[in-house]
Amino acid sequence: xxxxxxIIAALLAGAxxxxxAETASLNSFGMPGxxxxxxxxxxxxAQFSITSGGFAGTYRxxxxxxxxxxxxxxxxxxxxxxxxxxxxTTYLDRSFDIHYRLTEEGRYMPxxxxxxxDFIGTGIYSGEYLVATKHxxxxxxxxxxxxxxxxxxxxxxxxxxxxxxxxxxxRTGGAGLGGTPRLGNWFRGDAAFFGGIEWQxxxxxxxxxxxxxxxxxxxxxxxxxxxxxxxxxxxxVDYRLSERTRLSGYYMYGxxxxxxxxxxxxxxxxxxxxxxxxxxxxxxxxxxxxxxxYELRDRTDWAGQSEWSHSLRDNLQAALAADxxxxxxxxxxxxxxxxxxxxxxxxxxxxxxxxVARMMSRVLPLSVETFVVTIVEAGMPVVSATIQRSDLEAxxxxxxxxxxxxxxxxxxxxxxxxxxxxxxxxxxPQLKWRIGPYLRYSAFDPDNPLRADVxxxxxxxxxxxxxxxxxxxxxxKVVGNMNTVTRLSSSALPHVRSDYGFYDKADLALEYxxxxxxxxxxxxxxxRISLGYLExxxxxxxxxxxxxxxxxxxxxxAEVNYVAQRAFDLGFGVxxxxxxxxxxxxxxxxxxxxxxxxxxxxxxxxxxxxxxTVDREFANGWIVGAFFTLTDVxxxxxxxxxxxxxxxxxxPLSWTSGKPSKAGTLSVIRPLSRDGGARLEIRNRxxxxxxxxxxxxxxxxxxxxxx
Amino acid sequence: MGEVLALRGFSAFIGAFAALxxxxxxxxxxxxxxxxxxxxxxxxxxxxPDTQANRRAVEALTREQLTGVGSNPTILVDVxxxxxxxxxxxxxxxxxxxxxxxxxxxxxxxxxGLLTATRGIGADLYSADVSQTRAAIQGGASGVVATARVHRxxxxxxxxxxxxxxxxxxxxxxxxxxxxxxxxxxxxxxxxCRFDGDEVFANTxxxxxxxxxxWKSRQWVxxxxxxxxxxxxxxxxx
Numbered sequence: 001x002x003x004x005x006x007i008i009a010a011l012l013a014g015a016x017x018x019x020x021a022e023t024a025s026l027n028s029f030g031m032p033g034x035x036x037x038x039x040x041x042x043x044x045x046a047q048f049s050i051t052s053g054g055f056a057g058t059y060r061x062x063x064x065x066x067x068x069x070x071x072x073x074x075x076x077x078x079x080x081x082x083x084x085x086x087x088x089t090t091y092l093d094r095s096f097d098i099h100y101r102l103t104e105e106g107r108y109m110p111x112x113x114x115x116x117x118d119f120i121g122t123g124i125y126s127g128e129y130l131v132a133t134k135h136x137x138x139x140x141x142x143x144x145x146x147x148x149x150x151x152x153x154x155x156x157x158x159x160x161x162x163x164x165x166x167x168x169x170x171r172t173g174g175a176g177l178g179g180t181p182r183l184g185n186w187f188r189g190d191a192a193f194f195g196g197i198e199w200q201x202x203x204x205x206x207x208x209x210x211x212x213x214x215x216x217x218x219x220x221x222x223x224x225x226x227x228x229x230x231x232x233x234x235x236x237v238d239y240r241l242s243e244r245t246r247l248s249g250y251y252m253y254g255x256x257x258x259x260x261x262x263x264x265x266x267x268x269x270x271x272x273x274x275x276x277x278x279x280x281x282x283x284x285x286x287x288x289x290x291x292x293x294y295e296l297r298d299r300t301d302w303a304g305q306s307e308w309s310h311s312l313r314d315n316l317q318a319a320l321a322a323d324x325x326x327x328x329x330x331x332x333x334x335x336x337x338x339x340x341x342x343x344x345x346x347x348x349x350x351x352x353x354x355x356v357a358r359m360m361s362r363v364l365p366l367s368v369e370t371f372v373v374t375i376v377e378a379g380m381p382v383v384s385a386t387i388q389r390s391d392l393e394a395x396x397x398x399x400x401x402x403x404x405x406x407x408x409x410x411x412x413x414x415x416x417x418x419x420x421x422x423x424x425x426x427x428x429p430q431l432k433w434r435i436g437p438y439l440r441y442s443a444f445d446p447d448n449p450l451r452a453d454v455x456x457x458x459x460x461x462x463x464x465x466x467x468x469x470x471x472x473x474x475x476x477k478v479v480g481n482m483n484t485v486t487r488l489s490s491s492a493l494p495h496v497r498s499d500y501g502f503y504d505k506a507d508l509a510l511e512y513x514x515x516x517x518x519x520x521x522x523x524x525x526x527x528r529i530s531l532g533y534l535e536x537x538x539x540x541x542x543x544x545x546x547x548x549x550x551x552x553x554x555x556x557x558a559e560v561n562y563v564a565q566r567a568f569d570l571g572f573g574v575x576x577x578x579x580x581x582x583x584x585x586x587x588x589x590x591x592x593x594x595x596x597x598x599x600x601x602x603x604x605x606x607x608x609x610x611x612x613t614v615d616r617e618f619a620n621g622w623i624v625g626a627f628f629t630l631t632d633v634x635x636x637x638x639x640x641x642x643x644x645x646x647x648x649x650x651x652p653l654s655w656t657s658g659k660p661s662k663a664g665t666l667s668v669i670r671p672l673s674r675d676g677g678a679r680l681e682i683r684n685r686x687x688x689x690x691x692x693x694x695x696x697x698x699x700x701x702x703x704x705x706x707x
Numbered sequence: 708m709g710e711v712l713a714l715r716g717f718s719a720f721i722g723a724f725a726a727l728x729x730x731x732x733x734x735x736x737x738x739x740x741x742x743x744x745x746x747x748x749x750x751x752x753x754x755x756p757d758t759q760a761n762r763r764a765v766e767a768l769t770r771e772q773l774t775g776v777g778s779n780p781t782i783l784v785d786v787x788x789x790x791x792x793x794x795x796x797x798x799x800x801x802x803x804x805x806x807x808x809x810x811x812x813x814x815x816x817x818x819x820g821l822l823t824a825t826r827g828i829g830a831d832l833y834s835a836d837v838s839q840t841r842a843a844i845q846g847g848a849s850g851v852v853a854t855a856r857v858h859r860x861x862x863x864x865x866x867x868x869x870x871x872x873x874x875x876x877x878x879x880x881x882x883x884x885x886x887x888x889x890x891x892x893x894x895x896x897x898x899x900c901r902f903d904g905d906e907v908f909a910n911t912x913x914x915x916x917x918x919x920x921x922w923k924s925r926q927w928v929x930x931x932x933x934x935x936x937x938x939x940x941x942x943x944x945x
Contacts (some may be wrong), residue, residue, distance in 0.1 A: 270863030272829055273931045278739055278812030279826030282817065336896040345740060397816065397823060399857055401837035402867045434729020463943035619865040654780065655863070658829060659740040701865035703833065 009166055016225065025198060025207070026262055027049055027116065030062025030074050031099050034196040034359055035234045035250050035437040039143045040111035040133035042101040043293060046268050046616070048624065053260025054352035055082030055613075056227035058220070061180040063647070065624050067616060072099040073626070074255035075669070076118075077444065078125075083219075092446045094671040096120050110134035115267045116149070120181050120645075124219070128187050129194075139200040147194055148187050154232055156190030163484065176204060182641045190290045196677070205629030209236040209250075217253070230254030248465035267622035272658030274520035278706065279357050281319070283396045283444045284362040286389075296366040296676050300334035303367075309420045310333075313339075316363045317424075324353050328424050328466075330374055331417035337364055338417050340381060345660045346704075347652055349375055349623050349693045353409075354705035361392055375693045377466030378684065380526060381414035382644045383550050403701045411550050413523055417552040433460040438475055440482060442504075447487060453480030453504070454468045457511075457690035467518040471683075473511040492637050495605035496537075500673060501567040505537055509570035512534055514595055516684060524549045526686045535681040537562040538604075541575055546686040551695045553589040557687060559580070559601075561680050579606060581680060583696045587687055589696040593617050595625075604678040608629035613648070620701035621652030637676070646670035720739065737808055761792040770887055773940055780943045783887065784815065785936035786828075793852075797943055803841075805943030815935070817943055819845060820912065820921025822928065822935065830931035833859040833867060837839045840898060844878050844912065845919050852876045860929060872900035874909060884913050886923045891915070893922060900927075 006007035025041070027033030030051040032041045043049065044067040052061045057080065066073040074097040083091035099115035108491035110132040120127035124170030131145030146153075148159070149171065161168035171189025179194040196211030197227045211234050220226040227667030231254030239247045248260040266270070287293040309332045316339065317327045324344040337360065339352055343352035356373045364371075371392075374384040391408045394400050436455035455477040462470045485501030501510075514532035521527045528544040548555040560582035567573035590596055597613040609631025617623050652664035691697055713866040716776035741752045765773065765783060773781070773794075777787060780797035795807035795815060808814045816824040821844075839854040854874045862868050877927040900908050908927035915922060 116843065228833075266863075268864040269860065274829035274831055276829050278828065279808065279814035282806045282814065283801060284799070285801045343815075393801065396801050397818070397833045397834070399823075399859065400869075401834060406851050432734045434733030434735075435729055620863060622864075661740070661744075703861045703867040706833070707861060 001136070005215050015355075025209075026064065026264075028034070028055075028060055028258070028260060029097060030060070030064040030076060030262075031072060031097055031115070031117075032113070032197060034143060034209050035236045035252065035259065036213050036215055037147075037194045037196055038045075038099065038113065038115055038117075038129055038131050039196075039198075040101065040103075040113040040131045040145075041071060041105075041661060042066060042072055042099070042111075042113070042127065043264070044266065046618070047264050049264035051260060051262045053248065054079075055258025056220075056252070056256040058226070065616075067624075070101045072101075073097070074099075076412060077449070079449070080220070082222075082227070083224045088446060090446070091124075091643070092194075092449060093124055094444060095123075095125055096321050100296070105624070114187065117149075119186075123182060125150055126182070126185065128212075131194075139202075139520070141198050141425065143198070143211075144193070144195040145181060146191055149523050151194065151223075152192040152214060152416065153218055154192055154214045156192040156214070157442040159187075159189060159191045160188055161191075183496070184641075186280065187292065193467060205240040207238045207240075209238065211236075213253070220248045228255045248490070253471070260325055261571060262623045267618045267620065267624070269653070270360070270620070270658065271653055274658065275660065276658040277660050281358050283358050283392050284563050288368045293366070298366045298367065299365065299481050302365055303332060304420050305336035306420060306422075309422045312337075312364060313424075315537045316359060317333045319359045319363055323352075323359075325352060325356060326424070326427075328427060328583070329419045329421060331419045332424060333419035334367050336370040336372065336418065337368050338374060338384070339417075340374045340376050340414075342376055343662075345662060347654045347660065347662050347664075348619075348701045349383070349697075350707055351701050352697050352705035353387075353698075354707070357385075357392055359639055361389055374465075377693055378689050379465075380518050380520050380690075382416040382526075384412050384537075386410040386412065386442060387412070396706075401706050405705055406699065411698065413419050413550050416440070426468075428463055429467050430463045432458065432463070433458070435459075440475075440480070440504075442482065442485075442500075445485065445487065448481070448484065451480070451482050451484065451504075453477050453482040457479070468516070470513075470515050472513040473706050475509045475511055477507045477509075489675075491639060493605040493633060494579075496565070496577070496579075496675045497678045498675050499538075499568070503566075503570060505568065506570040509536070510572070511570075512683065516682075517688070518684070518689075521545070528684065528686050530682065530684070533566065533572075534561075535561065535683075536570065537566055538680055539566050539576045540564055540578075542680065542682055545681075545687055548687070548690050550695065553696050554590070555587040555687060557585040557587070559585070559682075559685075563604075563680060578590045579604060583611075583679070593619070593700070599679075603629070603631055603676070604680065605633070605635045607676055609633075609677060611644075620655050622655065623648060623650035623666060625649075629679075631677045633676035641672040641674060644672075644674065676690055745832065748797055759790070761794070765792065765794070765887070770889055770940060773887065778941060780805065780807070781940040782815075782943075783938045783940065785938075786932070787936060788931075788933035803945045807943070817945070819919075819945060820914070820937075820939070820942070822924075822937075823872055825932070828928075828932055829847045830929045831912040832928050832932075833861045835859070840874070840876060844896060844914055844921070847916075847919070848876060848896070849878045849890060851878075856900065858929075865891070870902055872902050874898050874900035883924055884917045886913075891922055895943060 033039045045066055047066045049064045058077045060076055062074050062076040067073050076095050080091040087434050095118035097117045099113055101113045103109055103112045105111040112132045114130050117127045125695050127147055127149035129145050129147045129151050133141055136140045142556045147343040149173040158167045167580050171185050192214035194212055194214035197318050198209045200207045211235055212234050217229055221229045234252045236250035241247055244263055246262040250258045252258050313330045320331050326342040328340045345354040353373045357371050360371045369389050372384050372386045374381050394402045398404050422576040439454055441452040444458045455475055459473045469607040489498035491498045492567050512533050515531050517529045521528045524547055532541045533539045542561040544559040546557040562580045564574040565577040581602045582632040583599040585599045588596045592618055595617055599611040602608050611629040613627035615623050615625030625648040630643055647669045650666040780793050784793050793809045795809050797805055798808045799806035803818045804815045804816050806814050814828040819841050821841055823830045823835045836857040843852045854876050857869055857871045858865050859869045875894055877897045881892055881894050884891050884893045894916045896912045898910045911925045912921055913923040920942050922939050925934050927934050
């Protein structure tokens with residue numbers, strides 16, 4: 001009996017995957033396709049995949065995301081052994097692809113897609129295509145396409161688009177600094193046909209592919225003599241190792257053997273098949289008219305009596321201890337009770353609200369009809385959920401309980417508490433600390449594509465009063481090679497980020513040490529002031545103001561900072577470089593899980609410009625997004641990459657473990673770290689802290705209210 | 708080389724991330740649920756859970772011993788997919804719904820014996836609208852009755868997914884049935900449910916022909932959790 005839950009959980013942990021992720025057929029660039037060539041298909045919506053493989057010393061590692069049912073995006077890191085540039089014998093290249101499915105396959109209609117390969121890299125793989133794929137039988141599909149650029153380099157002919165405009169006939173060479181979309185080259189120059197066949201064998205694990213490639217690998221076989229191109233026909237076999245993983249082997253261009261591993265997962269499907277925390281307490285239903293105890297609803301003599309208020313608060317806190325919900329304060333009247341809570345583990349605030357409300361029904365006197373659950377985040381009350389007790393009683397077993405409850409609950413900006421107020425003791429002041437391991441890594445340096453440090457991190461936070469705290473983090477490196485960066489920055493801008501190698505030489509590092517005050521300056525307003533060693537490279541002061549109504553999909557913010565660059569030893573010293581930076585930010589929840597953010601202002605190198613961010617956000621906490629920053633720094637001054645850009649990724653720990661947790665940090669992956677368009681890294685910016693408790697985040701995951 | 712790098716990168720990313728969050732010590736005395744399960748996993752590592760211990764214990768006892776001195780509604784649930792067996796006691800009554808709970812905080816909700824929800828098993832049944840089936844059985848259906856039921860589940864992305872099943876409830880007549888050392892004469896109903904034309908599950912209910920109490924049943928929970936076999940010692944209060 002004790003293991004009832006564990007046994008089922010263990011079982012599902014194994015079984016969950018089987019019923020979930022689909023692995024779409026991807027090509028060697030990690031995009032929907034055959035071997036090197038693309039297809040007209042798309043991966044299942046939201047699929048996130050990693051592919052890694054190569055042939056003839058060329059290795060491609062891609063991270064691909066099905067951004068919407070039609071749009072696929074990919075970031076790739078390529079290593080080409082034998083492609084010599086100066087002293088380097090391996091060429092390292094980052095590139096982005098985008099693929100848009102124009103039509104879905106129908107009875108007669110093929111799936112048709114248009115795509116841009118390597119459209120903002122240095123452009124060694126640059127090519128565009130229009131491609132169609134159609135199933136002839138259930139197990140056999142055929143792909144035919146027309147390619148330009150690299151995809152028009154084998155057996156190419158005069159661009160048919162040239163008949164529309166002669167400018168399409170020629171394509172200019174030269175990759176330059178990379179990083180910019182080279183619009184002027186798209187669909188220009190010679191074109192060529194490509195195509196292929198994919199056959200799903202009767203064994204569901206095995207499928208076979210053959211393709212005719214229109215990529216001549218001109219520079220690989222010419223200038224760099226990396227391999228010999230004997231034939232445009234490639235052969236491949238895919239073996240489905242598991243639902244998530246595929247192994248592929250292929251014979252390329254009549255001369256080379258290759259391999260690939262593809263791993264795909266879908267944020268929409270939990271690997272556990274559900275969440276594993278214990279059941280919530282059921283609602284206690286008050287006796288109805290005519291039932292024994294009904295008259296207790298009229299008993300209100302407890303209200304206003306301090307010992308009653310204290311004992312009710314104590315009972316409720318005891319009942320919620322297992323849910324790690326802390327009651328900071330509570331206000332009691334005969335018919336309405338508000339509790340202000342800190343939610344420590346539930347990634348979904350709706351779940352925390354639901355659990356508190358149900359427990360209130362079990363603890364509070366029968367005269368209380370209105371429950372108000374107010375969530376306090378970082379010391380600031382951010383949302384009040386007002387729930388009628390009779391709705392809880394009536395809707396608990398409603399088949400459509402989630403929607404029915406959502407329609408009845410009121411979400412508002414918290415206001416002053418009413419009635420007899422009880423505040424928790426021992427919340428302030430309080431010291432919290434933790435000691436644990438840490439990992440730091442850097443990728444994509446041409447000298448060493450992957451560097452990492454491992455060591456011990458000590459973190460502390462001293463809560464002085466609501467919203468007011470002092471925090472610090474210290475790391476001691478134990479082992480690693482992050483200190484081996486030898487590449488000196490040649491940036492023409494102030495070296496606001498590009499001297500990162502010097503900072504990584506510090507073994508004992510003060511990561512941050514700040515005094516922070518987060519507060520509510522007024523209705524719908526949130527404020528933050530931070531002072532101290534804000535991040536690894538900067539110290540100073542930062543102030544922020546955010547306007548964000550609880551039920552609004554729109555928010556505005558402003559931030560100003562005055563900082564000095566920190567000394568390379570990551571101690572208490574600073575260097576002479578000082579700068580005032582600041583941004584005005586607009587945030588929009590575009591519904592259906594897409595969010596946009598624009599930040600306009602002054603960056604660390606004194607450059608003026610704007611950052612554009614689009615995220616796809618899942619109701620379970622996954623975020624996959626991308627951003628770019630354009631400033632008044634000319635691309636030539638910025639250097640390699642032309643401007644700052646990158647990918648944002650958050651994988652919540654609760655998704656992988658099935659256990660409630662708020663953990664899961666947003667990782668930013670930049671192909672390059674340079675000085676233009678660089679912003680200060682602030683740990684506790686207001687928007688995310690606030691919005692995760694507001695309607696636009698509560699609603700999509702409202703099903704959690706009853707969980 | 709490329710392969711190894713990316714594979715390591717990926718698993719190291721997830722692994723290191725998990726480790727960094729879980730490992731270490733802190734001022735917080737209460738372990739988080741994730742730490743809890745990690746500790747439990749370490750403690751139980753290598754041990755085969757004795758899934759049949761409960762069943763043996765139950766079979767060794769009489770009905771009177773099982774119900775003990777109280778009269779609190781009690782049921783026994785056989786989780787076929789996990790080969791596990793648990794006893795549950797009623798902890799709540801809300802109108803027509805009885806909530807039963809195991810000792811380790813799994814709850815199962817019934818309406819007149821029909822399963823309407825589970826919580827805490829992972830692949831939970833979020834809710835089931837069984838009003839048509841309930842009306843048919845409580846009304847003493849005979850022959851073949853067409854029913855429809857809507858099952859809801861919570862997806863990995865926290866979306867409530869509703870599936871409507873078209874079912875047929877067939878009365879197979881009264882037959883002798885053994886439930887926990889006692890032979891009953893009960894009417895057997897089989898409810899076969901289809902989605903999009905394909906049969907998905909078939910529930911079996913054994914119901915007292917007079918009182919309409921469902922003493923025994925085998926009911927489908929979800930694709931991953933499969934069927935629950937349910938024996939009622941003391942029926943719920945609804």
